[in-house]
Structures are given as structure tokens and as C-alpha cells.
Amino acid sequence: MNKIYIVAFTLLGIVFNSMSQEIVFISKEKVLDKMIENNQSIKISEEDYNQARADFRQTNAVFLPNITASHTGMATTNPLMAFGSKLNQEILTASDFNPALLNDPKQTQNFATKFEIQQPLINMDGLYQRKAAKAIMDATYLQTQRNTDFLELEVNKAYMQLQLAYKTLAVIKKSLTSAESNKKLAENSYKQGYLQRSDVLSVEVRVTEVQNQMQTAISNLENASNYISYLMNDQQDIIYKPSDSLAVDGYNIKDDIGIPENRSDIKAMQLATEAYSANNKADKMAFLPRLNAFGSYELYDDQIFQADASGYIFGAQLSWDIFQGSKRFGKAQKSQAELDKSKLQYDQYISQSKLELNKAKRMLIDAENKLKLTELALEQSEESLRIRTNRFKEGLEKTSDLLISEAQYAQKQLEYYQTIFEYNYTQAYLNFLTKE
Numbered sequence: 001m002n003k004i005y006i007v008a009f010t011l012l013g014i015v016f017n018s019m020s021q022e023i024v025f026i027s028k029e030k031v032l033d034k035m036i037e038n039n040q041s042i043k044i045s046e047e048d049y050n051q052a053r054a055d056f057r058q059t060n061a062v063f064l065p066n067i068t069a070s071h072t073g074m075a076t077t078n079p080l081m082a083f084g085s086k087l088n089q090e091i092l093t094a095s096d097f098n099p100a101l102l103n104d105p106k107q108t109q110n111f112a113t114k115f116e117i118q119q120p121l122i123n124m125d126g127l128y129q130r131k132a133a134k135a136i137m138d139a140t141y142l143q144t145q146r147n148t149d150f151l152e153l154e155v156n157k158a159y160m161q162l163q164l165a166y167k168t169l170a171v172i173k174k175s176l177t178s179a180e181s182n183k184k185l186a187e188n189s190y191k192q193g194y195l196q197r198s199d200v201l202s203v204e205v206r207v208t209e210v211q212n213q214m215q216t217a218i219s220n221l222e223n224a225s226n227y228i229s230y231l232m233n234d235q236q237d238i239i240y241k242p243s244d245s246l247a248v249d250g251y252n253i254k255d256d257i258g259i260p261e262n263r264s265d266i267k268a269m270q271l272a273t274e275a276y277s278a279n280n281k282a283d284k285m286a287f288l289p290r291l292n293a294f295g296s297y298e299l300y301d302d303q304i305f306q307a308d309a310s311g312y313i314f315g316a317q318l319s320w321d322i323f324q325g326s327k328r329f330g331k332a333q334k335s336q337a338e339l340d341k342s343k344l345q346y347d348q349y350i351s352q353s354k355l356e357l358n359k360a361k362r363m364l365i366d367a368e369n370k371l372k373l374t375e376l377a378l379e380q381s382e383e384s385l386r387i388r389t390n391r392f393k394e395g396l397e398k399t400s401d402l403l404i405s406e407a408q409y410a411q412k413q414l415e416y417y418q419t420i421f422e423y424n425y426t427q428a429y430l431n432f433l434t435k436e
Contacts, residue, residue, distance in 0.1 A: 022236075027243040028159045031228055035155050038233040042151065045144040052133075052140040059130035065119040073111045073304060079103060085110035088300040090309040113299040113307060121316070122291040128282035132275040139271035146265040149435055151231065156428045158227045160421050163246035165221040167417040172217050175410040176210045182406070183207055185392070186399060199399040206403050210410075246417060248371070249424045259353045260436045269349055273342045280335040286328050289320035353433070360430045367423040374416045378409075385409040 082105040186203040189195040295314035299307035391397035
């Protein structure tokens with residue numbers, strides 16, 4: 001008998017120790033706000049978008065000029081370089097045409113400051129590459145939105161798990177109180193000679209079972225709190241308590257709902273296909289010539305950072321890479337294969353999404369039917385327990401029958417709350433699948 005009390009007090013000590021942690025009331029709306037603000041997965045998705053946007057901004061080079069500036073200093077005795085340097089510096093004299101000086105010049109210094117500009121005019125493959133980068137950027141943004149939607153679903157699930165954990169804990173606490181009360185009755189009846197020792201031991205076993213269930217329920221409660229902290233990126237060791245209790249939620253879900261074409265992840269896959277298509281066109285356009293304008297302004301002197309002479313060049317260049325050893329042919333074939341693969345993946349994703357939606361619809365119907373049955377079973381088991389408890393107090397009921405009825409009532413309560421959780425989550429999941 002003393003062992004039973006030792007176990008009971010030990011368990012209560014564990015319960016109070018767990019509950020001695022800071023308990024914070026929290027609402028689902030607050031969890032959602034903190035998740036959107038602090039969740040690491042969302043921040044990672046945002047950085048993916050920033051990366052895609054930076055890639056798109058690089059394609060501005062298709063329209064904007066490339067401008068460079070340089071200052072070069074050199075000394076030479078090369079006949080051609082020496083003569084050309086003096087010519088650029090505008091210091092050439094008649095004596096410089098002396099064949100001996102031309103063939104064997106003295107060391108000549110030359111300092112050149114040069115400003116260059118290159119302006120693309122017609123670059124068809126670059127235009128399609130820009131279009132592909134824009135599609136990828138938009139697709140990444142939509143994927144970020146879809147990731148946020150998924151995390152909102154996870155918040156709903158985690159919050160409902162927390163609600164379920166408190167309901168489970170309440171049921172088990174009530175069962176433990178009832179089991180301990182029955183144990184006292186059994187002990188009194190045993191002392192009066194109405195029960196056998198085996199009946200008392202059966203009641204004590206029931207108390208121990210409920211105590212074990214209590215410890216499991218506490219662990220589940222802490223796990224649910226930790227997961228909510230993880231979603232909010234909160235490092236504190238806090239036990240959360242929902243501001244509202246677990247109850248049947250009512251979503252306005254239509255019977256004829258389908259997969260919306262403008263759902264963010266589906267739209268993102270469409271944009272990904274467009275990006276592959278644009279890349280394929282860019283590879284094909286690489287066979288066409290390019291037209292670019294260019295110009296430079298140059299300053300020359302034999303002293304550093306001086307500019308006694310100057311000149312400029314401007315013009316346009318039409319260039320055409322006629323053959324690159326079949327490299328472009330292979331690249332175009334690869335991008336075509338990527339495009340075809342993207343189309344197949346899109347069709348597969350649509351089919352899979354429809355499959356998940358139809359499955360979720362059936363899950364909702366099953367959960368709704370199960371909810372009605374578990375509610376009815378709960379009422380019946382509660383009435384059965386009430387009758388058997390009264391009869392047990394009067395000595396008209398077997399101990400084993402009372403224990404069975406008590407365990408059944410607790411089980412039906414847990415099944416009922418679990419069904420509410422499944423029903424609510426299925427509705428939230430359907431809403432996630434059909435969110436535009």
C-alpha cells in the first residue's frame with residue numbers, strides 16, 4: 001500500500017514541477033503574428049526571393065550601358081609602341097622620323113586615361129533571358145507565399161494539438177481522481193469483508209495505469225508547447241496554454257470546391273514553365289547576330305595624371321558567332337528537354353493536388369460521421385459509468401465491471417476530443433488546398 005502512495009506522490013511532484021515552468025496564455029492569432037514575423041523558414045524564403053530578384057536585376061545589362069574608366073602608365077623602347085605613344089601624345093616632330101631613332105628609340109613614357117562605353121542595341125537572347133529571370137523571380141515570390149500558407153496550417157495544427165493536450169490532461173486528471181476515490185471505497189469494503197484482496201489490487205493497478213497516462217499527457221503538452229515555440233522562433237522554455245478550448249470549428253467549405261488555378265504554388269509552377277520556355281527561346285536566339293554600339297574617350301601624356309592630348313572613338317559592331325563546335329545546338333536541346341520536363345511536372349502536380357483534395361474531402365466526411373458516433377458513444381459510456389458507480393457504492397456491482405466502465409468512459413472522452421481535432425484539422429487542410 002505504501003508503494004502506491006509513494007508512486008502517487010512522486011507523480012504529483014513531477015506534475016507540479018512541470019507546471020512550475022512559466023505558463024503563458026496565448027491565442028492562435030498571436031501565434032500566427034509571431035510566426036510570420038520571426039519564423040526562420042519564412043525568412044529563408046524571403047532571402048530566396050531576394051536572390052531571384054537580384055538575378056533579375058542583373059539582366060538590366062541588356063538595356064543599360066557598360067561604362068569603364070582606366071589609367072595606364074608604361075615605359076617602352078619598342079619602336080612601334082614608342083612611335084605610337086608620341087603620336088597619341090601629339091608631340092611628334094620631324095626629327096622623330098630619323099630612321100635611326102625610329103629603329104632604335106630611346107625609352108618613351110606614356111600615361112593614358114581612358115573612358116569606355118558599350119551600349120547593347122539588339123540582343124535577342126538577352127531579352128529572353130531577362131524574361132526567364134522575371135518569371136523565376138515571380139515564381140519564387142509565390143512560393144514564399146505558399147510556404148507562409150503552409151506554416152499557417154502548421155500553426156493551426158500545433159495550436160489544436162495544444163488544445164487537445166490540455167483536454168487529454170483534464171480527462172486523465174479526472175480519471176485519476178475517480179480511480180483514487182474508488183480505491184478508497186475498495187479498501188473500506190475490503191476491511192469490512194465485502195471485497196477480496198484481488199479486487200483491491202485490481203483497483204490499485206488501475207490507479208497506476210492512470211498515473212502513467214498522466215505522465216505521457218504531460219510530455220505531450222510540453223512537446224506541443226515546444227513546437228509552438230519553434231514555429232515562432234522563440235527560444236524560451238515556456239508552457240503555453242490556449243486562450244480558448246478545443247471545440248468543433250465551422251468552416252464554410254462548399255461541396256463543389258476544386259483546385260484553384262491561381263493557387264500560389266500552382267501559379268508558381270506555371271511561371272517556372274514560362275521561364276524554361278523563355279530560356280529555350282534564348283538559346284535559339286543565340287544563333288542570331290548581335291548589334292552593339294561602343295565608344296571611348298582617351299587622354300594621353302608623358303607625365304602621370306596629365307592630359308595634354310586627347311581623342312575619341314565611336315562606332316557600332318554587328319557580331320555573329322556562326323559556329324561554336326555544336327555547343328549551342330546541345331544547349332538548345334537541353335533547354336528544350338527541361339521545358340518538356342517542366343510541363344510534365346506541372347501536369348503531375350495538378351493530378352496529385354486533385355488526388356489530395358479528393359482524399360481530404362473523404363476524410364472530412366469520415367471525420368464528421370465519426371464525430372457523431374463518438375459523441376453518442378461518450379454519452380452512453382458516461383451513463384453506464386454513473387449507473388455502475390452507484391451500484392458499486394451499494395455493493396451491487398463487481399469491481400472489475402466498474403474498472404472496465406471507468407476505463408471505457410475515459411477512452412471515449414479521449415476518442416471524442418481526438419475526433420474533434422481530426423475534424424478541425426481536416427477542414428483547415430481543405431482550406432489550405434483550396435486557398436487562392
